[in-house]
Amino acid sequence: MRNFKRPVAIVASASFETPSEPSRNEVELLLPVIHDALGQVGLTQQDIGFTVSGSSDYLQGFPFAFVGALDAVGAWPPIRESHLEMDGAFALAEAVAVLQHGHVDTALVYAFARPSRGDLDRTLSIQLDPYSVAPLWPDARGLAGLQAQAMRDSGRFDSVPEVPPTHVADGCTAVVLAVGDRARELTKTPVWITGIDHRIEAPALGVRDLATSVSTRLAAESAGATDVDAAYLHVLYPHQELLLRDALGLNGQPVHSSAGPMMVGGLERIAAAAKAVAAGDARRAVAHATSGPCLQQNLVAVLDATAVLEGAAA
Amino acid sequence: MKTDVLTAPHSIEYTYTRSTGPMIGAFMTGLRDGKIIGVRGADGRVHVPAIDYDPVTSEDLSELVEVADTGVVTTWSWNDQPRSGQPLEHPFAWALVRWDGADTAMLVAVDCGDASTISTGAKVKARWADERTGTIHDLCCCELQS
Numbered sequence: 001m002r003n004f005k006r007p008v009a010i011v012a013s014a015s016f017e018t019p020s021e022p023s024r025n026e027v028e029l030l031l032p033v034i035h036d037a038l039g040q041v042g043l044t045q046q047d048i049g050f051t052v053s054g055s056s057d058y059l060q061g062f063p064f065a066f067v068g069a070l071d072a073v074g075a076w077p078p079i080r081e082s083h084l085e086m087d088g089a090f091a092l093a094e095a096v097a098v099l100q101h102g103h104v105d106t107a108l109v110y111a112f113a114r115p116s117r118g119d120l121d122r123t124l125s126i127q128l129d130p131y132s133v134a135p136l137w138p139d140a141r142g143l144a145g146l147q148a149q150a151m152r153d154s155g156r157f158d159s160v161p162e163v164p165p166t167h168v169a170d171g172c173t174a175v176v177l178a179v180g181d182r183a184r185e186l187t188k189t190p191v192w193i194t195g196i197d198h199r200i201e202a203p204a205l206g207v208r209d210l211a212t213s214v215s216t217r218l219a220a221e222s223a224g225a226t227d228v229d230a231a232y233l234h235v236l237y238p239h240q241e242l243l244l245r246d247a248l249g250l251n252g253q254p255v256h257s258s259a260g261p262m263m264v265g266g267l268e269r270i271a272a273a274a275k276a277v278a279a280g281d282a283r284r285a286v287a288h289a290t291s292g293p294c295l296q297q298n299l300v301a302v303l304d305a306t307a308v309l310e311g312a313a314a
Numbered sequence: 315m316k317t318d319v320l321t322a323p324h325s326i327e328y329t330y331t332r333s334t335g336p337m338i339g340a341f342m343t344g345l346r347d348g349k350i351i352g353v354r355g356a357d358g359r360v361h362v363p364a365i366d367y368d369p370v371t372s373e374d375l376s377e378l379v380e381v382a383d384t385g386v387v388t389t390w391s392w393n394d395q396p397r398s399g400q401p402l403e404h405p406f407a408w409a410l411v412r413w414d415g416a417d418t419a420m421l422v423a424v425d426c427g428d429a430s431t432i433s434t435g436a437k438v439k440a441r442w443a444d445e446r447t448g449t450i451h452d453l454c455c456c457e458l459q460s
Contacts, residue, residue: 061326122397123326130328131338132363132450133421137399142408145391146421153389153434163391202369206410206419207361210389 001096002195002224007307008096009183009190010175010278012040013271017171017261020116026060029172030072030112037174038108041186045073048176049104051081052095054088054111055263058123069112080104087111088173088267089234089289089299093196095177105182112172113263120168120262128293129203140293141166141237147210147294148239154211156246161238167259173268180307189278192307195223198299200292210294216247219300220286228302230282232273233257234266234289243295244288266290266299273303280305337364340378346448350440352379352416359417381415383440384459388412388419390436392429401455407432411456423455431458 014036021029038044045051051073057065066083075081082098084091088111095107115123121139128134144163151160176186183190199215199222201208208214231250235241235257245255256276260268266289273287289299334342337353341364344351352362354377356370368375390409396402401423409432410419425441426432438456446452 058326061324119397126326126328131334131342135399135450136401136421136423137397138408138421139393139397139400142391142393146389146408146410149391149434150389204361204363204365204369204418205421206388206412207369 001197001222002302004096004100006100006102006179007192008099008177008179009192009307010271010274010303011178011183011186011190012037012176013174013274014040015171015173015268015271017169017264017268019169021114021170026055026069026112026114027071029114029170030069030110030174033172034072034108034110034174037176041176043106043176043186045079045108048106048108049080050095050098050107051079052083052091052098052107052109054084054086054091054267055113056085058126059113059115059118059262061118072110073108087234087263087265087289087291088175089270089301090198090266090291092175092177092267092270092301093198093299096193096196099177099179105179107177108174109177109267110172110174111264111267113261114170115262116168116170121166124262124293139166143205143293144237144239146205148237150210151239151242156211157242160242163237163239167236169259169261171261171264173264173271175267175271175274189305190307191274191277192304193301194304194307195225195302196299197222198297200297203296205294208294211243213243213247213295213298216244216288216295216298216300219298220248223300223302225286225300225302228284228286229253230273230276230285231255232269232276232285232287234269235259236265236290240290240295248286248288248300270301270303273301277303277305335366337366337375337378340364342448342450344380345450345452346446348383348442348446350381350383350413352381352413353377354379360415361418362413362416362420379415381413383413383442385411385413385416385438387424387432387434387436387438389434390424390432406455409438409456411438422453424458425455426458
Protein backbone atom coordinates (compact mmCIF):
# COMPACT_ATOMS: atom_id res chain seq x y z
CA MET A 1 0.00 0.00 0.00
CA ARG A 2 1.34 3.44 -0.88
CA ASN A 3 0.28 6.80 -2.32
CA PHE A 4 -2.51 7.09 0.22
CA LYS A 5 -5.56 9.16 -0.60
CA ARG A 6 -5.28 10.65 2.89
CA PRO A 7 -1.60 11.05 3.86
CA VAL A 8 -0.89 9.73 7.36
CA ALA A 9 1.93 11.00 9.58
CA ILE A 10 3.50 9.95 12.85
CA VAL A 11 3.30 13.08 15.00
CA ALA A 12 4.53 11.74 18.36
CA SER A 13 5.82 8.60 20.04
CA ALA A 14 7.26 7.32 23.31
CA SER A 15 8.82 4.03 24.42
CA PHE A 16 9.99 2.26 27.54
CA GLU A 17 12.10 -0.92 27.81
CA THR A 18 13.64 -2.69 30.77
CA PRO A 19 15.15 -6.19 31.05
CA SER A 20 12.65 -7.17 33.74
CA GLU A 21 9.95 -4.97 35.26
CA PRO A 22 9.74 -6.07 38.90
CA SER A 23 6.46 -4.61 40.11
CA ARG A 24 4.41 -2.43 37.75
CA ASN A 25 1.64 -4.14 35.80
CA GLU A 26 0.85 -3.54 32.12
CA VAL A 27 -1.45 -0.58 32.81
CA GLU A 28 1.13 1.04 35.06
CA LEU A 29 3.80 0.57 32.38
CA LEU A 30 1.58 2.08 29.68
CA LEU A 31 0.17 5.10 31.51
CA PRO A 32 3.28 7.33 31.51
CA VAL A 33 4.29 6.28 27.99
CA ILE A 34 0.86 6.99 26.44
CA HIS A 35 0.60 10.30 28.31
CA ASP A 36 4.09 11.24 27.15
CA ALA A 37 3.20 10.56 23.49
CA LEU A 38 -0.15 12.38 23.62
CA GLY A 39 1.37 15.24 25.61
CA GLN A 40 4.04 15.89 22.98
CA VAL A 41 1.30 17.16 20.65
CA GLY A 42 -1.06 18.51 23.30
CA LEU A 43 -3.73 15.82 22.88
CA THR A 44 -5.81 13.83 25.35
CA GLN A 45 -7.57 10.53 24.74
CA GLN A 46 -10.79 12.45 23.96
CA ASP A 47 -9.04 13.90 20.87
CA ILE A 48 -8.18 10.45 19.48
CA GLY A 49 -10.47 9.09 16.74
CA PHE A 50 -9.25 5.47 16.73
CA THR A 51 -7.28 3.49 19.32
CA VAL A 52 -5.60 0.18 18.51
CA SER A 53 -3.16 -2.02 20.43
CA GLY A 54 -0.90 -5.01 19.89
CA SER A 55 -0.05 -7.53 22.62
CA SER A 56 -0.30 -11.23 23.41
CA ASP A 57 -2.68 -12.65 25.98
CA TYR A 58 -0.41 -15.71 26.16
CA LEU A 59 2.32 -13.55 27.73
CA GLN A 60 -0.06 -12.38 30.44
CA GLY A 61 -1.43 -15.91 30.78
CA PHE A 62 -5.18 -15.37 30.62
CA PRO A 63 -7.79 -14.77 27.91
CA PHE A 64 -8.77 -11.21 26.93
CA ALA A 65 -5.93 -9.85 29.07
CA PHE A 66 -5.58 -7.00 26.56
CA VAL A 67 -8.95 -5.59 27.65
CA GLY A 68 -7.46 -4.75 31.06
CA ALA A 69 -4.81 -2.60 29.39
CA LEU A 70 -7.56 -0.25 28.18
CA ASP A 71 -7.48 1.26 31.65
CA ALA A 72 -4.30 2.97 30.45
CA VAL A 73 -6.28 5.03 27.91
CA GLY A 74 -9.68 5.15 29.57
CA ALA A 75 -12.57 3.61 27.68
CA TRP A 76 -15.29 5.92 28.97
CA PRO A 77 -16.91 7.79 27.27
CA PRO A 78 -16.87 4.92 24.74
CA ILE A 79 -13.98 4.93 22.25
CA ARG A 80 -13.46 3.31 18.85
CA GLU A 81 -10.98 0.59 19.70
CA SER A 82 -9.36 -2.52 18.25
CA HIS A 83 -6.73 -5.04 19.31
CA LEU A 84 -4.36 -7.38 17.50
CA GLU A 85 -2.74 -10.45 19.03
CA MET A 86 0.39 -9.27 17.22
CA ASP A 87 3.24 -6.79 17.44
CA GLY A 88 2.01 -3.19 17.63
CA ALA A 89 3.49 -2.50 14.18
CA PHE A 90 0.64 -4.50 12.66
CA ALA A 91 -1.80 -2.49 14.78
CA LEU A 92 -0.28 0.63 13.22
CA ALA A 93 -1.01 -0.81 9.76
CA GLU A 94 -4.65 -1.23 10.81
CA ALA A 95 -4.74 2.38 12.03
CA VAL A 96 -3.38 3.63 8.69
CA ALA A 97 -6.17 1.70 6.92
CA VAL A 98 -8.86 3.08 9.26
CA LEU A 99 -7.61 6.63 8.73
CA GLN A 100 -8.20 6.16 4.98
CA HIS A 101 -11.95 5.78 5.62
CA GLY A 102 -12.25 9.49 6.31
CA HIS A 103 -14.29 9.31 9.53
CA VAL A 104 -11.41 10.07 11.91
CA ASP A 105 -8.25 12.17 11.66
CA THR A 106 -6.18 10.88 14.58
CA ALA A 107 -5.18 7.49 15.96
CA LEU A 108 -3.31 6.13 18.98
CA VAL A 109 -1.36 2.89 18.56
CA TYR A 110 0.23 1.14 21.51
CA ALA A 111 1.90 -2.15 22.34
CA PHE A 112 3.00 -3.71 25.60
CA ALA A 113 4.41 -6.90 27.11
CA ARG A 114 6.03 -8.30 30.24
CA PRO A 115 7.48 -11.62 29.01
CA SER A 116 10.12 -11.65 31.76
CA ARG A 117 7.64 -13.32 34.09
CA GLY A 118 7.50 -16.50 32.04
CA ASP A 119 9.60 -18.68 29.76
CA LEU A 120 9.33 -16.78 26.45
CA ASP A 121 10.90 -19.58 24.37
CA ARG A 122 8.24 -21.95 25.66
CA THR A 123 5.32 -19.54 25.38
CA LEU A 124 6.16 -18.74 21.75
CA SER A 125 5.86 -22.42 20.81
CA ILE A 126 2.09 -22.12 21.32
CA GLN A 127 1.90 -20.04 18.11
CA LEU A 128 3.03 -23.02 16.01
CA ASP A 129 1.03 -25.69 14.14
CA PRO A 130 -1.04 -27.21 16.97
CA TYR A 131 -1.02 -30.74 15.51
CA SER A 132 2.51 -31.61 14.49
CA VAL A 133 4.81 -28.88 15.87
CA ALA A 134 3.52 -27.22 19.06
CA PRO A 135 3.19 -30.59 20.90
CA LEU A 136 6.99 -30.92 20.61
CA TRP A 137 7.42 -27.59 22.51
CA PRO A 138 10.25 -26.39 20.26
CA ASP A 139 12.04 -23.42 21.80
CA ALA A 140 12.16 -20.23 19.72
CA ARG A 141 15.94 -20.21 19.81
CA GLY A 142 16.06 -23.77 18.44
CA LEU A 143 13.83 -22.80 15.51
CA ALA A 144 15.96 -19.71 14.86
CA GLY A 145 18.94 -22.06 14.73
CA LEU A 146 17.30 -24.00 11.87
CA GLN A 147 17.20 -20.77 9.88
CA ALA A 148 20.80 -19.82 10.71
CA GLN A 149 22.00 -23.28 9.60
CA ALA A 150 19.97 -23.08 6.38
CA MET A 151 21.72 -19.76 5.70
CA ARG A 152 25.14 -21.34 6.29
CA ASP A 153 24.26 -24.26 4.01
CA SER A 154 23.07 -21.91 1.25
CA GLY A 155 26.59 -20.55 0.80
CA ARG A 156 25.15 -17.11 0.07
CA PHE A 157 26.36 -15.48 3.29
CA ASP A 158 30.01 -14.89 4.20
CA SER A 159 29.53 -15.54 7.89
CA VAL A 160 26.36 -16.39 9.81
CA PRO A 161 26.50 -15.58 13.53
CA GLU A 162 25.72 -18.10 16.25
CA VAL A 163 22.19 -17.84 17.67
CA PRO A 164 22.24 -16.23 21.15
CA PRO A 165 19.57 -16.83 23.81
CA THR A 166 16.18 -15.31 22.97
CA HIS A 167 16.05 -11.61 23.93
CA VAL A 168 13.68 -11.08 26.86
CA ALA A 169 12.60 -7.57 27.83
CA ASP A 170 9.53 -5.81 29.21
CA GLY A 171 8.16 -2.55 27.93
CA CYS A 172 5.77 -0.60 25.77
CA THR A 173 5.55 1.89 22.91
CA ALA A 174 2.88 4.42 21.98
CA VAL A 175 2.59 6.19 18.61
CA VAL A 176 0.19 9.01 17.65
CA LEU A 177 -0.94 9.27 14.01
CA ALA A 178 -2.72 12.13 12.28
CA VAL A 179 -3.92 12.82 8.76
CA GLY A 180 -2.88 15.64 6.40
CA ASP A 181 -3.43 19.16 7.73
CA ARG A 182 -4.30 17.82 11.19
CA ALA A 183 -0.77 16.41 11.38
CA ARG A 184 0.70 19.76 10.26
CA GLU A 185 -1.29 21.53 13.00
CA LEU A 186 0.01 19.18 15.67
CA THR A 187 3.73 19.30 14.88
CA LYS A 188 6.25 21.14 12.74
CA THR A 189 7.88 17.80 11.91
CA PRO A 190 5.24 15.27 10.87
CA VAL A 191 6.84 12.08 9.54
CA TRP A 192 4.78 10.74 6.67
CA ILE A 193 4.08 7.05 6.17
CA THR A 194 4.36 6.98 2.38
CA GLY A 195 3.97 3.20 2.17
CA ILE A 196 3.24 0.23 4.43
CA ASP A 197 2.47 -3.44 3.82
CA HIS A 198 2.90 -6.83 5.42
CA ARG A 199 3.14 -10.31 3.91
CA ILE A 200 3.14 -13.80 5.41
CA GLU A 201 4.75 -17.07 4.36
CA ALA A 202 3.56 -20.65 4.80
CA PRO A 203 3.26 -21.77 8.44
CA ALA A 204 5.13 -25.03 7.83
CA LEU A 205 8.85 -24.35 8.26
CA GLY A 206 9.73 -27.20 5.92
CA VAL A 207 7.81 -25.62 3.02
CA ARG A 208 9.78 -22.39 3.09
CA ASP A 209 13.27 -21.56 1.82
CA LEU A 210 14.58 -20.39 5.19
CA ALA A 211 17.64 -18.77 3.60
CA THR A 212 15.58 -15.97 2.03
CA SER A 213 12.84 -13.63 3.25
CA VAL A 214 10.33 -13.59 0.41
CA SER A 215 7.64 -11.89 2.52
CA THR A 216 9.95 -8.99 3.41
CA ARG A 217 10.84 -8.48 -0.25
CA LEU A 218 7.17 -8.47 -1.32
CA ALA A 219 6.14 -6.10 1.49
CA ALA A 220 9.03 -3.76 0.60
CA GLU A 221 8.05 -3.71 -3.07
CA SER A 222 4.46 -2.91 -2.18
CA ALA A 223 5.46 -0.20 0.29
CA GLY A 224 7.86 1.39 -2.20
CA ALA A 225 10.91 0.90 0.02
CA THR A 226 13.50 2.30 -2.39
CA ASP A 227 15.86 5.28 -2.14
CA VAL A 228 16.02 5.10 1.67
CA ASP A 229 18.93 6.55 3.66
CA ALA A 230 18.43 4.60 6.92
CA ALA A 231 16.91 1.29 8.03
CA TYR A 232 15.32 0.35 11.38
CA LEU A 233 15.00 -3.42 11.51
CA HIS A 234 13.17 -5.64 13.98
CA VAL A 235 15.78 -8.36 14.46
CA LEU A 236 15.15 -11.07 17.07
CA TYR A 237 18.41 -12.93 16.39
CA PRO A 238 21.51 -11.42 14.69
CA HIS A 239 21.46 -13.68 11.60
CA GLN A 240 18.02 -12.31 10.67
CA GLU A 241 19.59 -8.91 9.92
CA LEU A 242 21.54 -10.48 7.04
CA LEU A 243 18.36 -11.88 5.49
CA LEU A 244 16.55 -8.55 5.91
CA ARG A 245 19.39 -6.49 4.41
CA ASP A 246 19.27 -8.83 1.44
CA ALA A 247 15.47 -8.75 1.08
CA LEU A 248 15.31 -4.95 1.42
CA GLY A 249 18.17 -4.42 -1.03
CA LEU A 250 20.11 -2.31 1.50
CA ASN A 251 23.45 -1.18 0.25
CA GLY A 252 25.57 0.66 2.79
CA GLN A 253 22.84 2.69 4.51
CA PRO A 254 23.10 2.82 8.33
CA VAL A 255 21.12 -0.09 9.81
CA HIS A 256 19.68 0.16 13.33
CA SER A 257 18.57 -3.29 14.51
CA SER A 258 16.81 -4.14 17.74
CA ALA A 259 14.64 -6.92 19.15
CA GLY A 260 12.76 -4.98 21.83
CA PRO A 261 10.11 -6.51 24.02
CA MET A 262 8.06 -9.25 22.30
CA MET A 263 4.93 -7.68 20.68
CA VAL A 264 6.48 -4.20 21.10
CA GLY A 265 9.78 -4.31 19.21
CA GLY A 266 8.35 -3.78 15.72
CA LEU A 267 6.28 -0.73 16.67
CA GLU A 268 9.29 0.58 18.59
CA ARG A 269 11.41 0.36 15.41
CA ILE A 270 8.79 2.41 13.51
CA ALA A 271 8.79 4.97 16.33
CA ALA A 272 12.62 5.10 16.33
CA ALA A 273 12.69 5.61 12.56
CA ALA A 274 10.12 8.40 12.86
CA LYS A 275 12.19 10.14 15.54
CA ALA A 276 15.26 10.00 13.29
CA VAL A 277 13.35 11.49 10.34
CA ALA A 278 11.75 14.18 12.54
CA ALA A 279 15.19 15.10 13.91
CA GLY A 280 16.66 15.35 10.42
CA ASP A 281 19.01 12.41 10.96
CA ALA A 282 17.37 10.65 8.03
CA ARG A 283 15.33 12.01 5.12
CA ARG A 284 13.58 8.79 4.18
CA ALA A 285 13.80 5.65 6.32
CA VAL A 286 12.54 2.09 6.05
CA ALA A 287 11.19 0.46 9.21
CA HIS A 288 10.54 -3.27 9.58
CA ALA A 289 8.66 -5.52 11.99
CA THR A 290 8.45 -9.30 12.16
CA SER A 291 6.13 -11.89 13.68
CA GLY A 292 6.06 -15.67 13.91
CA PRO A 293 8.89 -18.22 13.75
CA CYS A 294 11.91 -17.64 11.51
CA LEU A 295 10.69 -14.33 10.02
CA GLN A 296 7.39 -15.91 8.93
CA GLN A 297 5.54 -12.59 8.63
CA ASN A 298 7.10 -9.23 7.89
CA LEU A 299 5.89 -5.64 7.77
CA VAL A 300 7.70 -2.85 5.95
CA ALA A 301 6.92 0.86 6.35
CA VAL A 302 8.49 3.81 4.56
CA LEU A 303 8.79 7.04 6.56
CA ASP A 304 9.51 10.29 4.78
CA ALA A 305 10.03 13.90 5.87
CA THR A 306 7.99 14.97 2.85
CA ALA A 307 4.37 13.99 2.22
CA VAL A 308 3.15 12.68 -1.08
CA LEU A 309 0.69 15.46 -1.94
CA GLU A 310 -2.99 14.74 -1.48
CA GLY A 311 -4.55 13.76 -4.75
CA ALA A 312 -1.21 12.61 -6.13
CA ALA A 313 -2.24 8.97 -5.97
CA ALA A 314 -3.15 8.95 -9.65
CA MET B 315 12.89 -9.99 57.02
CA LYS B 316 12.09 -13.31 55.43
CA THR B 317 9.43 -13.13 52.71
CA ASP B 318 7.49 -16.12 51.51
CA VAL B 319 6.34 -15.89 47.91
CA LEU B 320 2.91 -17.36 47.34
CA THR B 321 2.79 -19.62 44.30
CA ALA B 322 0.00 -21.55 42.62
CA PRO B 323 -0.07 -23.86 39.61
CA HIS B 324 -1.36 -22.21 36.42
CA SER B 325 -1.10 -24.21 33.23
CA ILE B 326 -1.66 -22.53 29.87
CA GLU B 327 -3.65 -24.89 27.71
CA TYR B 328 -5.99 -25.00 24.77
CA THR B 329 -9.12 -26.41 26.36
CA TYR B 330 -11.01 -27.27 23.19
CA THR B 331 -11.42 -30.50 21.27
CA ARG B 332 -11.06 -30.10 17.57
CA SER B 333 -11.33 -32.34 14.57
CA THR B 334 -8.15 -32.75 12.59
CA GLY B 335 -10.05 -32.98 9.28
CA PRO B 336 -9.50 -35.32 6.33
CA MET B 337 -5.84 -34.60 5.51
CA ILE B 338 -4.20 -33.95 8.89
CA GLY B 339 -6.44 -36.72 10.22
CA ALA B 340 -5.02 -39.11 7.62
CA PHE B 341 -1.50 -38.12 8.66
CA MET B 342 -2.30 -38.78 12.34
CA THR B 343 -4.03 -42.09 11.58
CA GLY B 344 -1.00 -43.05 9.51
CA LEU B 345 1.32 -42.36 12.44
CA ARG B 346 -0.79 -44.69 14.59
CA ASP B 347 -0.20 -47.38 11.96
CA GLY B 348 3.52 -46.64 11.75
CA LYS B 349 3.24 -44.92 8.36
CA ILE B 350 4.08 -41.40 7.24
CA ILE B 351 1.38 -39.88 5.02
CA GLY B 352 1.72 -36.81 2.83
CA VAL B 353 -0.42 -35.14 0.22
CA ARG B 354 0.31 -34.13 -3.36
CA GLY B 355 0.27 -30.34 -3.80
CA ALA B 356 -1.05 -28.34 -6.75
CA ASP B 357 2.44 -28.27 -8.29
CA GLY B 358 2.96 -32.04 -7.82
CA ARG B 359 5.19 -31.70 -4.76
CA VAL B 360 4.44 -34.09 -1.89
CA HIS B 361 3.88 -32.23 1.40
CA VAL B 362 4.50 -34.00 4.72
CA PRO B 363 2.63 -33.73 7.04
CA ALA B 364 -0.43 -33.92 4.78
CA ILE B 365 -2.17 -30.53 4.66
CA ASP B 366 -5.64 -29.46 3.56
CA TYR B 367 -4.70 -26.55 1.32
CA ASP B 368 -1.86 -25.86 -1.07
CA PRO B 369 0.51 -23.35 0.57
CA VAL B 370 0.96 -21.43 -2.71
CA THR B 371 -2.35 -21.65 -4.56
CA SER B 372 -4.68 -22.40 -1.59
CA GLU B 373 -6.35 -25.20 -3.63
CA ASP B 374 -8.06 -28.05 -1.78
CA LEU B 375 -5.70 -31.04 -1.70
CA SER B 376 -6.87 -34.66 -1.60
CA GLU B 377 -4.32 -37.11 -3.09
CA LEU B 378 -2.71 -38.88 -0.14
CA VAL B 379 0.80 -40.28 -0.67
CA GLU B 380 2.64 -42.62 1.68
CA VAL B 381 6.35 -41.83 2.03
CA ALA B 382 9.21 -43.71 3.68
CA ASP B 383 10.17 -43.47 7.35
CA THR B 384 13.74 -42.75 6.26
CA GLY B 385 14.88 -39.38 5.04
CA VAL B 386 17.49 -36.61 5.05
CA VAL B 387 18.19 -33.63 7.30
CA THR B 388 17.63 -30.36 5.39
CA THR B 389 18.69 -28.10 8.30
CA TRP B 390 19.29 -28.55 12.02
CA SER B 391 20.15 -26.85 15.32
CA TRP B 392 21.59 -28.26 18.52
CA ASN B 393 19.50 -28.24 21.69
CA ASP B 394 21.84 -28.71 24.64
CA GLN B 395 19.25 -27.87 27.30
CA PRO B 396 16.03 -29.76 26.58
CA ARG B 397 12.93 -28.26 28.18
CA SER B 398 9.92 -29.88 29.73
CA GLY B 399 7.68 -31.52 27.12
CA GLN B 400 10.30 -31.73 24.37
CA PRO B 401 10.78 -35.11 22.66
CA LEU B 402 13.96 -36.14 24.52
CA GLU B 403 15.26 -35.41 28.00
CA HIS B 404 18.93 -35.42 26.98
CA PRO B 405 20.60 -33.05 24.46
CA PHE B 406 19.42 -33.60 20.87
CA ALA B 407 19.22 -31.90 17.49
CA TRP B 408 16.11 -30.23 16.16
CA ALA B 409 16.00 -30.97 12.45
CA LEU B 410 13.82 -30.48 9.43
CA VAL B 411 13.67 -33.92 7.84
CA ARG B 412 12.55 -34.60 4.27
CA TRP B 413 11.29 -38.16 4.20
CA ASP B 414 12.23 -40.23 1.15
CA GLY B 415 9.39 -39.70 -1.33
CA ALA B 416 8.47 -36.27 0.08
CA ASP B 417 9.35 -32.82 -1.26
CA THR B 418 8.94 -30.78 1.94
CA ALA B 419 10.47 -31.32 5.37
CA MET B 420 8.99 -31.50 8.88
CA LEU B 421 10.33 -30.80 12.37
CA VAL B 422 11.64 -33.78 14.33
CA ALA B 423 14.12 -34.39 17.12
CA VAL B 424 17.23 -36.35 16.16
CA ASP B 425 18.75 -38.47 18.94
CA CYS B 426 22.41 -38.39 17.91
CA GLY B 427 24.55 -37.91 21.03
CA ASP B 428 26.36 -34.68 20.26
CA ALA B 429 26.38 -31.90 17.72
CA SER B 430 29.45 -33.16 15.90
CA THR B 431 27.57 -36.20 14.58
CA ILE B 432 24.86 -34.37 12.62
CA SER B 433 25.02 -32.31 9.47
CA THR B 434 22.74 -31.17 6.69
CA GLY B 435 22.25 -34.07 4.31
CA ALA B 436 22.58 -36.69 7.08
CA LYS B 437 20.38 -39.76 6.57
CA VAL B 438 17.92 -40.54 9.35
CA LYS B 439 15.32 -43.17 10.24
CA ALA B 440 12.20 -42.74 12.38
CA ARG B 441 12.05 -44.25 15.87
CA TRP B 442 8.43 -45.21 16.58
CA ALA B 443 6.66 -45.34 19.93
CA ASP B 444 5.75 -48.83 21.18
CA GLU B 445 2.17 -47.79 21.86
CA ARG B 446 0.79 -45.44 19.24
CA THR B 447 -2.34 -43.34 19.66
CA GLY B 448 -2.59 -41.19 16.52
CA THR B 449 -0.65 -38.11 17.65
CA ILE B 450 2.68 -36.62 16.63
CA HIS B 451 4.19 -38.32 19.69
CA ASP B 452 3.85 -41.69 17.88
CA LEU B 453 6.97 -40.56 16.03
CA CYS B 454 9.37 -40.33 18.98
CA CYS B 455 12.35 -38.93 17.12
CA CYS B 456 14.85 -39.92 14.44
CA GLU B 457 18.14 -41.79 14.62
CA LEU B 458 21.10 -41.32 12.31
CA GLN B 459 21.63 -44.00 9.68
CA SER B 460 25.18 -44.93 8.79
